[in-house]
Amino acid sequence: MTKYYDLTDSLPNLIWFFIFGFAALTGCVIIWVRFMIQKAPFSDKKVIGFFILGTFIWTAIIGGPFANYLGARTALKNGTYQVVEGAVEHFSPMPMGGHGHESFSVKGVSFKYGESSIDFGFDKSRINGGPVYQGKQVKIHYYKGRILRLWVCDTCAFNPGGVEWKE
Numbered sequence: 001m002t003k004y005y006d007l008t009d010s011l012p013n014l015i016w017f018f019i020f021g022f023a024a025l026t027g028c029v030i031i032w033v034r035f036m037i038q039k040a041p042f043s044d045k046k047v048i049g050f051f052i053l054g055t056f057i058w059t060a061i062i063g064g065p066f067a068n069y070l071g072a073r074t075a076l077k078n079g080t081y082q083v084v085e086g087a088v089e090h091f092s093p094m095p096m097g098g099h100g101h102e103s104f105s106v107k108g109v110s111f112k113y114g115e116s117s118i119d120f121g122f123d124k125s126r127i128n129g130g131p132v133y134q135g136k137q138v139k140i141h142y143y144k145g146r147i148l149r150l151w152v153c154d155t156c157a158f159n160p161g162g163v164e165w166k167e
Contacts, residue, residue, distance in 0.1 A: 001139070004131050005122040005150040007072060018066045021059035028052040068144065069120035075143040084109045085139035088132055094125040104132060106140060111147055121146035 028051045035045050075081045086107045094102040094114065102125045103112040113123040124130035131152040132138065141149035 025055040091134040
């Protein structure tokens with residue numbers, strides 16, 4: 001059994017979107033306060049006001065997935081995630097163009113992910129070297145449909161009672 005992915009091993013892609021938005025929002029607010037102190041013309045305040053609104057919206061949009069990521073980390077810490085293990089079924093690879101989603105299920109639990117989505121969790125497609133494909137034996141820790149930890153097994157023997165994980 002090989003652990004292929006663990007959410008806690010790295011920061012998600014979306015954190016950089018959130019940090020950029022929060023930094024831009026903070027910068028705009030500082031400029032706004034400076035304009036207020038210097039009694040700048042209303043037109044200057046209006047322009048920076050639009051920037052504040054835009055960066056606030058950006059940060060709020062990214063904040064939702066970021067909050068989900070923090071919830072997933074908490075679930076891992078508290079053990080409130082779910083576990084499924086077995087053979088990959090209904091595998092649908094990402095299209096060769098690289099845009100779209102890859103999906104599969106394990107014992108009736110469905111998973112869908114894409115490398116270009118701004119979210120957390122496992123997202124490496126088969127065409128880009130991902131380990132998941134039809135019939136592959138896997139063990140998955142998941143939360144709200146997102147893969148938090150993924151183990152794959154190349155040498156596993158399948159038995160009716162479940163997967164026998166051999167190193």
